[in-house]
Amino acid sequence: MTSSRMQGPVLRVARPTNDLTLLERFYGQGAGFRRLAAFSDHDGFSGVILGYPGAAWHLELVQETGVVAPRAQSPEQLLVLYLPDPEVWRLAVDRMTAHGYEPVPSHNPYWETAGQTFEDPDGYRLVFQNRTWDL
Template identity: 80%
Template sequence: MSNSIPVLRVVRPTNDFAPLERFYMQGADFRRLAAFEGRDGFSGMVLGYPRAPWHLALVREEGQIAPRAGSPEQLLVLYLPDPDEWRVAVDRMTAHGYEPVPAQNPYWEVAGKTFEDPDGYRLVFQNRAWDL
């Protein structure tokens, strides 16, 4: 049995990379980890933080129109327990023109701020630790 930790990749479709690059890279401070063009009818980019065990892949399928998020509960949640780091993250989003939106689930309002990306998917900065 391996002791390695699996890497989680969340993949979601889009029609337009440019506004998502601005939202996730400038606003949320993600990095572009990889990109590909025209691979079996798909183009995309992989975003996240170097060496983090997760990343977000945004893909566009040739000839297909991607729908907007189907629910305000389609969330990515980043737990930022340090209040100063959390405030920096929230302030960076607002400095780039993204205002918090009300969370569908009141749980996220208690210690978090929710932002909606240009495709209607939501990113929550949660000012709590994730303890199992």
């Protein structure tokens, strides 16, 4: 290994959309993700990569020229963010509602116990879970 810094895998979740602007507004302004990168008309694909700087994951939203992306096929197509600090969790939920995104009932009641679920413009869902995730 040439680097003195050890790094584990980075998870990228990529999904299609028909409207990058609406999705970037939802995940950026609403959920507080940052734009990490973007690309335009790269072999017929345009997209934006969102996340938190330094996190080991990011979300790539992609629009393919001439292709209609389907809406989410199930209310269980979720991204879940575990936010154990009650103040951080409340700020995340309040930021979503301040930008006009109202919580939706979770399909799985587990997420209702300590979370709030929001549906993005393509029908995919984002859950802010006020719990820790320990392996």
